[in-house]
Amino acid sequence: MSLPVVALAASLSVANPAPLTLELTLKDHRFNPEKIEAPAGTRLELHVINLDTTSEEIESYALNREKVVRANGRIVLYLPPLPPGRYDLYGEEHPDSAQAVLEVR
Amino acid sequence: MPPAVVRGVLLLAGWVSCAATADVLYSPTVEEGEKAVEWRSTVKAGGAEEHKLELELSPTAWWRAALLGTVDRDPGSPRQVGEVSFENIFSLNPQGRDFLDLGLLAEVSHKLRDGRAFEAELGLLAEHATARTVTTVNLAAERELTGGAETELTMAARWRYRLGARLEPGFEYHAELGAVGHLGSPRAQRHSVGPAVLGRIPVGRETLRYEAAWVWGLTAGSPAQSVRLQLEWEFH
Numbered sequence: 001m002s003l004p005v006v007a008l009a010a011s012l013s014v015a016n017p018a019p020l021t022l023e024l025t026l027k028d029h030r031f032n033p034e035k036i037e038a039p040a041g042t043r044l045e046l047h048v049i050n051l052d053t054t055s056e057e058i059e060s061y062a063l064n065r066e067k068v069v070r071a072n073g074r075i076v077l078y079l080p081p082l083p084p085g086r087y088d089l090y091g092e093e094h095p096d097s098a099q100a101v102l103e104v105r
Numbered sequence: 106m107p108p109a110v111v112r113g114v115l116l117l118a119g120w121v122s123c124a125a126t127a128d129v130l131y132s133p134t135v136e137e138g139e140k141a142v143e144w145r146s147t148v149k150a151g152g153a154e155e156h157k158l159e160l161e162l163s164p165t166a167w168w169r170a171a172l173l174g175t176v177d178r179d180p181g182s183p184r185q186v187g188e189v190s191f192e193n194i195f196s197l198n199p200q201g202r203d204f205l206d207l208g209l210l211a212e213v214s215h216k217l218r219d220g221r222a223f224e225a226e227l228g229l230l231a232e233h234a235t236a237r238t239v240t241t242v243n244l245a246a247e248r249e250l251t252g253g254a255e256t257e258l259t260m261a262a263r264w265r266y267r268l269g270a271r272l273e274p275g276f277e278y279h280a281e282l283g284a285v286g287h288l289g290s291p292r293a294q295r296h297s298v299g300p301a302v303l304g305r306i307p308v309g310r311e312t313l314r315y316e317a318a319w320v321w322g323l324t325a326g327s328p329a330q331s332v333r334l335q336l337e338w339e340f341h
Contacts, residue, residue: 057138061270064234065200068137068166078201082236092310 019043019078022102026069027051029094037103044079046102056098060089063102129335130261130277130316131243133208133230135196137166143337154178155187161337169194190214194230206232210245223250240264246285255284263301263318270305277301277318279331296323297331305339312339 020042025032029052038044048058050069057068058075062085069075082104091098129145143159154177161171175187190212197207210228215221228245241263248256260282265275281295282288299320306313314337322328 055138061267064239064267066136067200076199076202078199080201080235 017043019045021045021047023047023049024100025049025051026056026091026098029056029091029097031091031098031100034099035101035103037105038082040084040104041081043081044077046077046079047074048077049074054093056094057092058089059092060087062087063089065089066092129333130241130263131194131208131210131228131230132241133194133196133206133232134200135163135165135167135169135194135208137163139163139169139339141337141339143171143335145333145335147333154184159192167196169196186217188214188216188224201234204233206234208232210243220251224248225250237267238264239267255286257284258282258288265301265303273303275301275303277320277333279320292324293326294324295327297321297327298323299331301333310340313337314339 020038022036022038022044024036024046026048036046048069050056050071050073053071055068055070055073057066058077059066063077063079065077065079067075067077082102084104087102087104089100089102139161140163141159141161143157143161145157145159147155156176157173158176159171159173161169163169171192173190173192175190176184177187178184191214192212193210195209195211197209200206208230210226210230212226214224214226216224224247226245226247228243230241230243232239232241234240243259243261245259246256247259248254258281260278260280262278263275265273267273276298277300278296278298280297283294288294297320299318301316301318303316304314306315314335316333316335318331318333320331320333322330
């Protein structure tokens with residue numbers, strides 16, 4: 001059953017326009033940059049690169065995402081077209097320092 | 106779990122007139138490293154009850170495993186252990202990359218009485234999210250692993266609006282479609298629909314998630330009313 005399912009997912013992926021790629025780096029439990037901007041109504045790929053030696057859980061209720069990025073690892077958050085607004089995200093392991101904002105205009 | 110919360114949920118479940126046709130909706134999304142204890146409860150008309158306690162672990166970003174124990178009670182009988190289950194969810198694509206997030210459900214259960222049979226369940230899980238809404242659909246087939254058993258099909262769907270982390274209103278739909286090969290007409294099947302609420306409440310560094318739905322039968326064979334309640338304690 002899994003092959004038709006994967007084929008369906010692939011075909012649906014092809015039908016969508018290419019997303020805009022954004023990048024966030026995590027170093028010393030801080031995001032860089034701490035504020036990123038993106039146009040409204042565009043699919044986004046938010047790449048998070050963890051340069052720390054400990055894993056971090058990227059969490060954002062606004063973006064509907066919770067995902068672990070391992071030490072010296074990299075993840076991609078695939079985001080749907082968003083309306084204008086501020087979307088907070090933070091590192092659950094270091095919420096006081098690991099904070100960033102995605103500002104959609 | 107605080108006893109007062111347990112009593113409150115049991116009282117609410119016991120208040121409705123009939124039992125739920127299905128007791129859970131699965132998202133295909135898996136969160137790596139998540140550990141959780143989950144409790145699902147249904148209380149049926151006349152005093153029948155079913156309670157499930159689940160220990161859950163997600164070792165990878167594509168696999169969530171859980172062990173479940175079921176305690177149930179027929180009207181007028183004492184509570185007793187009904188079955189133990191091993192439940193797995195496999196995420197098939199990264200969340201949000203494609204139009205649909207897809208997953209597979211694979212569960213094996215062992216009944217601890219009434220013949221002590223094994224039972225298998227396979228399901229297809231699909232979800233689509235926009236900036237503010239999430240739509241989830243489950244289609245599952247369940248079969249007892251004994252000679253002559255039939256494969257029963259069920260379906261469930263939910264739409265929810267992401268109003269805020271603590272409260273997400275929505276609607277749920279549950280269906281028991283019947284056995285493969287003789288599904289019968291939709292009027293002979295069980296279909297129910299009604300409102301649902303979900304949310305999560307931070308408790309220190311941990312999270313308490315809840316789900317509740319109250320659905321009404323759409324066909325003559327459906328339960329007049331059903332309730333579904335679920336609490337999950339997620340920790341790290």
